[in-house]
Amino acid sequence: MLELSERIKEHFRNPQNVSEIENPEGMGAVNNPVCGDTTKLYLRIKNGVVEDAKFLSFGCAVTIASASVFTEKIKGKEVSKLFLGTDDEVVQRLVSLIESELGEIPPIKLHCPPATVQVFLESVAGYLEKVGRADLSSRAKSLIPKISEYYKRGEEKE
Numbered sequence: 001m002l003e004l005s006e007r008i009k010e011h012f013r014n015p016q017n018v019s020e021i022e023n024p025e026g027m028g029a030v031n032n033p034v035c036g037d038t039t040k041l042y043l044r045i046k047n048g049v050v051e052d053a054k055f056l057s058f059g060c061a062v063t064i065a066s067a068s069v070f071t072e073k074i075k076g077k078e079v080s081k082l083f084l085g086t087d088d089e090v091v092q093r094l095v096s097l098i099e100s101e102l103g104e105i106p107p108i109k110l111h112c113p114p115a116t117v118q119v120f121l122e123s124v125a126g127y128l129e130k131v132g133r134a135d136l137s138s139r140a141k142s143l144i145p146k147i148s149e150y151y152k153r154g155e156e157k158e
């Protein structure tokens with residue numbers, strides 16, 4: 001049987017921020033390329049700061065725990081500051097928001113957290129475009145292919 005950390009179980013049993021946001025500034029949906037599980041993300045962003053984040057997911061325990069943690073951690077963050085640093089640093093920082101909280105993730109489940117990061121980048125890219133930050137919007141979109149490396153991590157360890 002798959003051993004999940006206590007933090008994963010807690011967030012799966014009692015996920016935070018499960019719902020939609022009406023007229024969100026940012027919104028996206030992703031199908032995990034490895035397993036097809038779906039996650040939708042909604043962002044309320046005011047003055048460049050993430051005020052609220054909600055999600056809906058048809059996914060496994062780790063996906064739900066990942067979105068739960070991420071939506072908690074992203075609140076209060078200034079969007080432009082999330083893009084400081086190299087591409088690798090930005091993606092790693094976003095993945096770490098989730099993984100530093102969840103404890104050890106079984107190798108077979110390492111493809112689950114990156115989907116939340118992907119849907120965030122898609123959602124925030126849409127917001128940035130709307131507010132005239134085409135530069136940062138393009139940057140957010142350009143980071144999405146970087147996530148493919150994270151989806152593959154489980155394969156390496158199997």
Ligand code: FES
Pocket residue numbers: 032035036037059060061062063109111112
């Ligand atoms: Fe599909 Fe976790 S996201 S198994």
